[in-house]
Amino acid sequence: MALQFFNTLTRRKEEFYTIHPGEVRMYCCGPTVYDFAHIGNFRAYVFTDVLRRYLQYKGYKVTQILNVTDVDDRTIGGSQKQGIPLGEYTEKYKQAFFEDLSSLNIKPADVYPEATAHITDMEALVKSLMDKGHAYENKGSIYFRISSFPEYGKLSHMDISGLKAGARVAADEYEKEEVADFALWKGWDEKDGDVFWETEVGKGRPGWHIECSAMSMKYLGKHFDIHTGGVDLIFPHHENEIAQSQAATGEKFVNFWLHNEHLMVEGKRMGKRFGNYYTLRDLLNKGYNPIAIRYLLLATHHRQQLNFTFDGLEASKNALQRLYDFVDNLKIVKEGKNNPQVDEIISKTTQGFEDALDDDLNVSEALGVVFNLVKDINRLVEDKNISKADAEKVLNLMNGFDSVLGILKREELVLDEQISKLIERRSKAREDKDFKLADQIRKDLEAKGIILEDTPQGIKWKRKM
């Protein structure tokens, strides 16, 4: 099967193709750094991470851009509230964001462009839209004239003529020719304080949408392969990006628009506005494993709403533990004859894994395939019907899969001396048939987060998740 993705633009699965042979250029809408990101936000980044990793698995050279929005109403408001410069305010959340990405084992993007570092690029884009008659100025602000772009609404499939001023329309809307027009450049306002740029398009700051057009085209070209984001961005953000970009360049902007559904909490979308969110930090502080959180976020198909529960997180942790045990058990396979069945299983599994992911990145199904492998191989291990070389082949396979899933990497476990001594003492106790003492030590170690298992291959220990 050929790789295909569901494209929001056509609302269909389409066979994937690239503009430049063997190379994928993708832009992912990133965070606004006004606060700690919540795990709903991270669903989007885990999704793009798996997407990017799978493209690399398939042999594509991937250039991934993930922007950081560091100037908008919320960041300005937040910095003023704390009485610190905007840059200082956003820096804190930016750093936190990168730490969180790393906790979730999300691979770094190639560039993390910040809006405030690309004002001149946006200025040039706005100017070009003015020159072409797609934008107009009013009271210091510059707006995009939607009526000049007939394709407007194509991505979200919305009929803009039906848009009416409603509860969520801001007070300055009367300054626009039509309500649906949107700000490219916002003229300076007292509320902005010292946040402004003196540019040829006036004194002020960029509108939200323009940064993504300017920065994506700067790093990826006028026309690139993939653009991702949460479904909430389809309208108006991505619709506006298309309008700005294509009106300015006259070229198609993006071939594939991929959107992830929301993370829900008790049936409602997780969001800052709703107060029903958990930051990654909240969960880590409660002792949850970040990779279990990653597992939870990636195990449901990205176009499916995912209801977050602590039971679900617990189940993810246990599922992950099964994979860890599987890998650990393979590592200690010693003797045994080569079994030709192993090659068959590997080939069947590889096929299944790739077929699943080729089909619009169906991670759930791919995981099902991996667990079938676990069962098949464990059976051979149980029957001692597998060689060390076979086991290594399977481990290689798992590593290949994990280059996509990113869930197997664990911190190197180092036992401190005290614990090693306890383990030794317990071994002695067992030799002496002093099981009471042995069991007590095992219990004590478990309280310290070390789980001991007595196996025919000797004592195994692992960190409690």
Added chain:
RNA sequence: GGCGGCUUAGCCAAGUGGGAAGGCAGAGGUCUGCAAAACCUCCAUUCUCCGGUUCAAAUCCGGAAGCCGCCUCCA
């Protein structure tokens, strides 16, 4: 009101015309000093409901119910 999506076991979750994947939880068994891990067995005659099309429907069509999202700065 407009547009779109979802409903599969105790929980989570794949599956778009012909076998109901997988995970978690649970039950019994093998192994073990005991555990754990692993293995074996069991765990949806049925996919929200009602009609229809078809030799055949979780899947296609029509209707109903419930839930969710977007409709101007939200991942």
